[in-house]
Structures are given as C-alpha cells and as structure tokens.
Amino acid sequence: MVPGARPTYAVIAKTAGVSEATVSRVLNGDESVHPERARRVQEAVEKLGYKKNRVASALASGRTGLIAVVIDDDLSVFSDPFWGTVTSGVSRVLQENGLHTVLMVSPVGLLEGGVAHYLKSGEVDGAIFFVLHSDALVNDLKKRGLPLVITGTPHSNADIPFVDTDNFGGAYTATKHLMNQGCKKVGIITGDIGTTAAKQRLDGYLQAYRESGHLPGKGLICEGDYSFESGKRHAQTLLETQPDLDGIFASNDLMAMGAITVLEAAGKSVPGHVRVVGFDDALIAQTSRPALTTIRQDVVALGEAAGSLIIAQLNGEDFEPIILPTQLVIRESA
Amino acid sequence: MVPGARPTYAVIAKTAGVSEATVSRVLNGDESVHPERARRVQEAVEKLGYKKNRVASALASGRTGLIAVVIDDDLSVFSDPFWGTVTSGVSRVLQENGLHTVLMVSPVGLLEGGVAHYLKSGEVDGAIFFVLHSDALVNDLKKRGLPLVITGTPHSNADIPFVDTDNFGGAYTATKHLMNQGCKKVGIITGDIGTTAAKQRLDGYLQAYRESGHLPGKGLICEGDYSFESGKRHAQTLLETQPDLDGIFASNDLMAMGAITVLEAAGKSVPGHVRVVGFDDALIAQTSRPALTTIRQDVVALGEAAGSLIIAQLNGEDFEPIILPTQLVIRESA
DNA sequence: ACTACCCGCGAAACCGCTTTCACGGATCGC
DNA sequence: GCGATCCGTGAAAGCGGTTTCGCGGGTAGT
Known part of the structure; x- marks a missing residue:
C-alpha cells in the first residue's frame, strides 16, 4: 500500500x-x-x-508474530491427511497465542538452500520442522538463536527441542499383533528411512521379530515413502518375491491401503490370506473395507505439542521433549 | 535477533x-x-x-512476499483431505514465484475481526479466500487495494477475482446418474448453504429433479457441513424419515462415506438398497468398500488456479475467473 | 520556602533496508 | 578547448513503528 494510503502514528498523534x-x-x-x-x-x-502496520512494528520490535511450519518434503505429501491434521494442531495453538503460520513445504536441502535462507531472513520468530532428513540446518539455526521444534527424534543432537509419537512401541505392537494372530512371514513397508520416525518403526518391527526367535529376510523389508502408490508398489513386490507372505505392517495408513488394494486385486483376501496393519488411524482406516487395523497416534495432539513447545521457547520458559503414546486399533484387516 | 547479531548493509559497505x-x-x-x-x-x-533482513526490506519496499491463505472455517476442516490438497496447489504456485503462504484457518467474521485486522496490517501482499460466507470483508479489502482471489463464486460482487469448480454441473450429473439408475427418491446432503458452492450443488440437484418432472420433498434435503459426522447424522435422518429412499447425493466424499457407514450399519446395502454418490474424488472414494461413485474435481488445479490469479494481480496482468470442469467417476456405490 | 525526587510525556534515535537526488567525473559534440 | 550531457555513486531521507533519555512540573519532606 502506498504511503499516505492509510493513517500512521503521525496522523493519530496530530x-x-x-x-x-x-x-x-x-x-x-x-x-x-x-x-x-x-x-x-x-x-x-x-x-x-x-x-x-505489522511490518514496521516487526522491524522496530524485532518480532514478526510469524512461525514457519517447515515440511522437509515436496507438496505431494498433502495427499496424506496426516499433514492437514497435524498442521491444524499446530495452527490452533499458534492462533491462540496471537501468532500466524507460514507454511513451507519443500526439501530443506543444504545450509544455503531456499528454506535456510528464508529462515535466516528474520521474517519468522521461530520454526517447527516436520520430516527432517538431517539436523544440519536445525543445528545451524539453533546456534543463531532461532526458537525451533522438530517433530520426530533428532538425528544426533539431543539439545534440539522435539515432540514425537512412540514410533518404536507402535510398530512393535503392530508386528506383535500380527504374530499373535499366527502370522509367520510379516513384511514391512517403511517410510523414508532417512527420517528417525521411519527408522524407529523399522526397529520396533525388528524387535518384535527378534523376540519371535528369528529375523526377517531382507526381502520382507521394503522402503516406501508414505504414499499410497508406494504401498501398492511394495505390496506387489512382496507378493511376487515372498510366496509365504501372511502379514504386512505398513508404516502409515495410506501405504496400508495401497497394499490392501493390490492384495485384493491379486486375489489375496485381507485378512484371509494376508493380514495388514497400518499406522495413524486416519479416517480412511475406518471407512475402507476391510476396515483397517492400525496403530493410532493422536496427530492433532502432536501438532499442538509442537506449537506449545515453540510458544514456551518464545516466552523463555522451560520445556521437555514430548513423546505421545500409540494404541492398537483392531478392525477387520488383522 | 538482537542488533549486531548479524551483519547489515553498513558492515558490508564498510x-x-x-x-x-x-x-x-x-x-x-x-x-x-x-x-x-x-x-x-x-x-x-x-x-x-x-x-x-526481509522485514526491513518489506518496510522499505512495501512488499513482504507473503500471501495469506484464509479458510473461513474452524480448524476441524483439515480432517477433510480437500484442504491439504488445495493448499498444496496454492503453495506450489506461490513458491515457484518466490512467495510464502501464511495459513489462516478461522471464521472470517466481521469487518473488525481478527482475520480482517490481520489482512489490513500490511503483513501480506495478497489473500486467497476459501469457504466464504459473505463478500463483505473481501469487498472492503478490494477497495483498499489488496490483491485477492476467492475460491467459489462471489455472493454478490462480480468484480471479485475468483476460481471455482463447476458445482452446479457436477451435482446435476450426480443426481442425473442416480435417476438414470432407477432411483426415484434421491436425497441430498449439502455443504453449508451459506457458501455459494454448496448452494450451486443444491441447485444442480434441484435442476435434475425438475427435469424428472417433479421436485423433492423437503425431507430429502439435509444441510450438512462437509464433515464425516454430519454425513452420518443426516443419513440417519434420511433413513428414519424417508422410507422409500433409494439414492443419496452427498456434496463431498467425507459426507458420502459417513452416509455409507450409517446405511450399512442399518442393514441397507450400498448400492443394493440405496445408491450413493459423493463429490471430490478423494483417495477415500477409491479405497472404501463399496468404492465410492463420485464427482471428481481437480483440487490441486483449483489451488494452482487461485495461486495463478493472485500472481497475475501482483504483476499487474489481466486475468479471467477460472471455472474447472467436473467429471463423474463410476465405481461401486452407484 | 527550598531542595530533592519522581513521573508523564515528547523529541529523536533506531530498527535495516530501498530509493531519491545531487555531485563529480567522463565523454561527446561543436 | 569549452560547454553540455550523461551516468555511477554516495549521502541521506523515508518506510512506520518502538524505545530511550531528558525535561519540566508536581509533590513531599525538612
């Protein structure tokens, strides 16, 4: 807006x-x-x-009232309802505290990338990161004094404030459940193993296997990317390479649904021939047929926890990492 | 960040x-x-x-590089995957043009409400509105020279730049399809009739009915709010009050899924007893059983169109409203 | 009555950029 | 050789707030 278009303090003062x-x-x-x-x-x-004028106020006070929500992925992630839900949790807490959300969905990349440049530009008072593949940028920003929270356990630096879900416990429970139902050959379709959450879910699956007395063959472990399509693709691979397959733990509901789609198209009934468990408990889990057995995480609460941690930092308050529990929701698919 | 914490032009110049x-x-x-x-x-x-420092640059230049994406609703809307998807379309176009998205999900309310105040504060260069219940704020902002786009046809002011989907045509096609399949008593579960999209979908349904030679009884028209729960609730109502019900057109996929859940729980098979059509063609439509017959709208393209219109305005270019087509996707539920 | 202290308020500096206007040197034309 | 014009560059104003510091008036205590 052009100067003079709206009154300033000078006019009010006069x-x-x-x-x-x-x-x-x-x-x-x-x-x-x-x-x-x-x-x-x-x-x-x-x-x-x-x-x-919030811009002038921001320059003078050093506070913009904006928090960046950074998702280290490309925009296709939004096909997973997880993102809308977790973003709504974050936004609710920020809005209640008079803050606004700047949404950035882009590969975080290097210390000199677009996201990095933006976060160092002074336009946001803090940042909340999702799906981090590396702590490098986060460490750099923390040194510069930018309040920040990551969702997911940090890769290396325990000083980074974070919130998470009990990925290991949930995956362990899911795999145990399949085994308790008689499954002998349980495959896993993971998320992007570059993220700690995906790795923890894999570890939970491996621990349950370990406790069963043996380990899964390499062919039972497929690296997905949380998308419906990757669930389909890896279920196809598992069908083709693992004739005795009788269980699948997919690291999110979308991939689980993708797996079920392929299994049933191939004549393998769920749960008759192959049992399937997902992770998240999105709406899709309850409306699909067979209804999906899944590990429920409270995604809104995860977003709210992240928002609360950033608010605490802005207010100079103490805080602890938050790890939210998971729970098995038994439906039809396992 | 405190003065001196990072170099300014003065230091670079020296x-x-x-x-x-x-x-x-x-x-x-x-x-x-x-x-x-x-x-x-x-x-x-x-x-x-x-x-x-982007804040100082914004003050000096009058441009912040931020665009507000305003959803005139509460945060529960994000349980509908539509929002994540359309937001990703908007974000992609904005990011390609070096702009950032400020997400605001809140009832827009009065001209003096929180959203209004924020949008007049100079912190955003433009705004994209979803789910508008009134053009009042948009008209006021337009007068103040803020570039803006609404998704959905304006209530009253044809001067407002907008993008939309062919709601009327889609609803008409959905209802026609049900009637062509022999349905005589087709109910509708609408969105919030305060929005033009919901009203247009209702009008499409009514036009199809009109062409069949008669009109639906009042009891066949239920006002939902696009949520899964409201789909369930209104399907229950239709079951209880319309014994001859043999078809439902729900104005989005979530409500359609809600309806199917209730119908099947009541022993009414889909499509055996009651045929159901949704709107959107979200993933949930293809993974549910029965798989949902629905009206497909290109939600990513809708978001991209909105982004393109705001970019055109910022660049002082000409533009036209954009109305995207819909298409019937026939699956199992009708 | 005088001195000391307190407090509300205003002038102006500052935040860190962008942009304007003027100056001086270089170049070109006559 | 001189005058006119052009152009790169710097000083400083401006964008519109926040905040600091000093001033003057009022009050309280001796």
Missing part, C-alpha cells in the same frame, strides 16, 4: 494532540499514560480507522 | 569500500554498478555470511 510515542504507548497498553490523553488517542484511532 | 546504496543495488541485481565494485560487495557478503 489528531489526538499527543506525540507519536504516546500513541505507541496507548496502543501497546502502557498504563502510565494519562487516561484523558489515552481516550483521545483511542478516539482518533476509531475516527481515522487506524490499523497498525 | 568491508567492500562502497556505500550502502551500492550494496543494495548489487544485491538487488542493478547492472549499472561497476563490476569491480560489485565483485567486492559479493565477496564481503560471502565472507561475512550476510542475510538480507
């Missing part, structure tokens, strides 16, 4: 017969201003339709 | 032996600067790790 500093004091709730002057300022604001 | 204006010219690509001076500036930037 109208109210005070200085600009007084206008600033009044509008920022400084109680030391004489009530009569304060009243005149408020009248002028009302009369002239004044709106504070 | 190191390079030029003025701050020259530093600004070089970093903003002004070719008139002598190459040798430009080289010295770039060296200083590299050596000192300079990052431009």
Whole structure:
C-alpha cells in the first residue's frame, strides 16, 4: 500500500494532540499514560480507522508474530491427511497465542538452500520442522538463536527441542499383533528411512521379530515413502518375491491401503490370506473395507505439542521433549 | 535477533569500500554498478555470511512476499483431505514465484475481526479466500487495494477475482446418474448453504429433479457441513424419515462415506438398497468398500488456479475467473 | 520556602533496508 | 578547448513503528 494510503502514528498523534510515542504507548497498553490523553488517542484511532502496520512494528520490535511450519518434503505429501491434521494442531495453538503460520513445504536441502535462507531472513520468530532428513540446518539455526521444534527424534543432537509419537512401541505392537494372530512371514513397508520416525518403526518391527526367535529376510523389508502408490508398489513386490507372505505392517495408513488394494486385486483376501496393519488411524482406516487395523497416534495432539513447545521457547520458559503414546486399533484387516 | 547479531548493509559497505546504496543495488541485481565494485560487495557478503533482513526490506519496499491463505472455517476442516490438497496447489504456485503462504484457518467474521485486522496490517501482499460466507470483508479489502482471489463464486460482487469448480454441473450429473439408475427418491446432503458452492450443488440437484418432472420433498434435503459426522447424522435422518429412499447425493466424499457407514450399519446395502454418490474424488472414494461413485474435481488445479490469479494481480496482468470442469467417476456405490 | 525526587510525556534515535537526488567525473559534440 | 550531457555513486531521507533519555512540573519532606 502506498504511503499516505492509510493513517500512521503521525496522523493519530496530530489528531489526538499527543506525540507519536504516546500513541505507541496507548496502543501497546502502557498504563502510565494519562487516561484523558489515552481516550483521545483511542478516539482518533476509531475516527481515522487506524490499523497498525505489522511490518514496521516487526522491524522496530524485532518480532514478526510469524512461525514457519517447515515440511522437509515436496507438496505431494498433502495427499496424506496426516499433514492437514497435524498442521491444524499446530495452527490452533499458534492462533491462540496471537501468532500466524507460514507454511513451507519443500526439501530443506543444504545450509544455503531456499528454506535456510528464508529462515535466516528474520521474517519468522521461530520454526517447527516436520520430516527432517538431517539436523544440519536445525543445528545451524539453533546456534543463531532461532526458537525451533522438530517433530520426530533428532538425528544426533539431543539439545534440539522435539515432540514425537512412540514410533518404536507402535510398530512393535503392530508386528506383535500380527504374530499373535499366527502370522509367520510379516513384511514391512517403511517410510523414508532417512527420517528417525521411519527408522524407529523399522526397529520396533525388528524387535518384535527378534523376540519371535528369528529375523526377517531382507526381502520382507521394503522402503516406501508414505504414499499410497508406494504401498501398492511394495505390496506387489512382496507378493511376487515372498510366496509365504501372511502379514504386512505398513508404516502409515495410506501405504496400508495401497497394499490392501493390490492384495485384493491379486486375489489375496485381507485378512484371509494376508493380514495388514497400518499406522495413524486416519479416517480412511475406518471407512475402507476391510476396515483397517492400525496403530493410532493422536496427530492433532502432536501438532499442538509442537506449537506449545515453540510458544514456551518464545516466552523463555522451560520445556521437555514430548513423546505421545500409540494404541492398537483392531478392525477387520488383522 | 538482537542488533549486531548479524551483519547489515553498513558492515558490508564498510568491508567492500562502497556505500550502502551500492550494496543494495548489487544485491538487488542493478547492472549499472561497476563490476569491480560489485565483485567486492559479493565477496564481503560471502565472507561475512550476510542475510538480507526481509522485514526491513518489506518496510522499505512495501512488499513482504507473503500471501495469506484464509479458510473461513474452524480448524476441524483439515480432517477433510480437500484442504491439504488445495493448499498444496496454492503453495506450489506461490513458491515457484518466490512467495510464502501464511495459513489462516478461522471464521472470517466481521469487518473488525481478527482475520480482517490481520489482512489490513500490511503483513501480506495478497489473500486467497476459501469457504466464504459473505463478500463483505473481501469487498472492503478490494477497495483498499489488496490483491485477492476467492475460491467459489462471489455472493454478490462480480468484480471479485475468483476460481471455482463447476458445482452446479457436477451435482446435476450426480443426481442425473442416480435417476438414470432407477432411483426415484434421491436425497441430498449439502455443504453449508451459506457458501455459494454448496448452494450451486443444491441447485444442480434441484435442476435434475425438475427435469424428472417433479421436485423433492423437503425431507430429502439435509444441510450438512462437509464433515464425516454430519454425513452420518443426516443419513440417519434420511433413513428414519424417508422410507422409500433409494439414492443419496452427498456434496463431498467425507459426507458420502459417513452416509455409507450409517446405511450399512442399518442393514441397507450400498448400492443394493440405496445408491450413493459423493463429490471430490478423494483417495477415500477409491479405497472404501463399496468404492465410492463420485464427482471428481481437480483440487490441486483449483489451488494452482487461485495461486495463478493472485500472481497475475501482483504483476499487474489481466486475468479471467477460472471455472474447472467436473467429471463423474463410476465405481461401486452407484 | 527550598531542595530533592519522581513521573508523564515528547523529541529523536533506531530498527535495516530501498530509493531519491545531487555531485563529480567522463565523454561527446561543436 | 569549452560547454553540455550523461551516468555511477554516495549521502541521506523515508518506510512506520518502538524505545530511550531528558525535561519540566508536581509533590513531599525538612
């Protein structure tokens, strides 16, 4: 908007017969201003339709009121309802604290990439990261003093504030459940193993296997990318290479649904021939047929936890990492 | 970040032996600067790790590089995968043009509400609106010169730039399809009738009914809110009040799935007893059983179209409203 | 009545960029 | 050789707030 298009403090000050500093004091709730002057300022604001310029305020105060929500992936991730849900959890907490969400969905890449440049530009007061493949940027930003939270356990630096779900426990429970139902050959379709969550889910699956007295063959472990298509693709691979396959643990519901789609198209009934368990408990899990047995995580709460940790840092308060529990939801597919 | 924590133009200028204006010219690509001076500036930037302060630049230039994406609803909307998908379309186009997305999910409310205040604060260069219940704020912002786009046909002001899907045509096709399959008593579960999209879908349904020679009873028209739960609730109502019900057109896939859940729980098979059609063609439509017959809209393209219209306005280019087609996707439920 | 202290308020500096306008040197034309 | 014009560059104003520091008036204590 062009200069003069909307009133500034100068105009309000002139109208109210005070200085600009007084206008600033009044509008920022400084109680030391004489009530009569304060009243005149408020009248002028009302009369002239004044709106504070947040950009100028940000420059002067060093605070923008913006928090970046960074998803280290490409935009296709939004086909997974997980992202909308977790983003809504984050947004709710930020909005309640008068903050706004800048959404960045892009490979985080190098320390000199687009996301890195943006986060160092002073336009956001903090950042919340999802799906991190490396702690490098996060470590760099932390050194620069930017408040931040990652969702998922840090790769290397335990100093990084984080929130997570009990990935290991959930995967372990899912695999145990399949084994308890008589499955002998349980495959896994993981997420991107570059992320700690995917690795922890793999570890939970391996631990359950270990406890059964043996380990899965290499061919039972497929690296997906959390997409429906990768679930389909890897289920196809498992069908073709593992004739005795009788169970699949997919690291999210979308891949589980992809797997079920391929299994049933191939004449393998679920759960008759192959039992399937997912992770998330998205709506798709309950409306599919067979309804999906899955590991439920509270995705809204995960987002809210992340939002709460960033707020605590902005307020200079203490905080602890938060790890949310998971629970097995038994439906038809296992 | 505190003053002195990171280098400014003053430091770069001193190191390079030029003025701050020259530093600004070089970093903003002004070719008139002598190459040798430009080289010295770039060296200083590299050596000192300079990052431009976007807040200061925004104040000086009047451009922040931020676009608000405003959803006139509460955060529970994100349980509908539509929102993640359309937001990803918008974000992709904005990111390609060097812009960032500020996500605001909140009832838009009055001209003096939180959303209104924010949008008038100068922190965003434009706004894209979803699910508008009133054009009042949009009209006010347009008068103030804020570039904006709404998704959905404007309530009253044809001057407002908008993108939309062919809601009327899609709903008409859905209802026609049900009737062509022999349905005599077709109910509709609408979205929030305060939005033009929901109203257009209702109108499409009514037009198909009109062409069949009669109109639906009042009891066949239920106002939902696009949520799974409201689909369940209204299907229950239709079952209880319309004994001859043999078809349902739900205005989105979530409500359709909700309806199917209730119908089957009540022993009414789909499509045996009651045929169901949805709208959107989300993944849930293809993975449910019965797989959902639905009206497909290209949600990513809708988001991209909105992004393109805001970019055109920012660049001072001409543009036309964009209305995307729909198509019937026949699966098992009808 | 005088001195010391307190407090509300205003002028102006500052935040860190962008952009304007003026200056001086170089170049070109007569 | 001189005058006119052009262009690269720097000083500083401006964008619109926040905050600091000093001033003057009022009050309290001796």
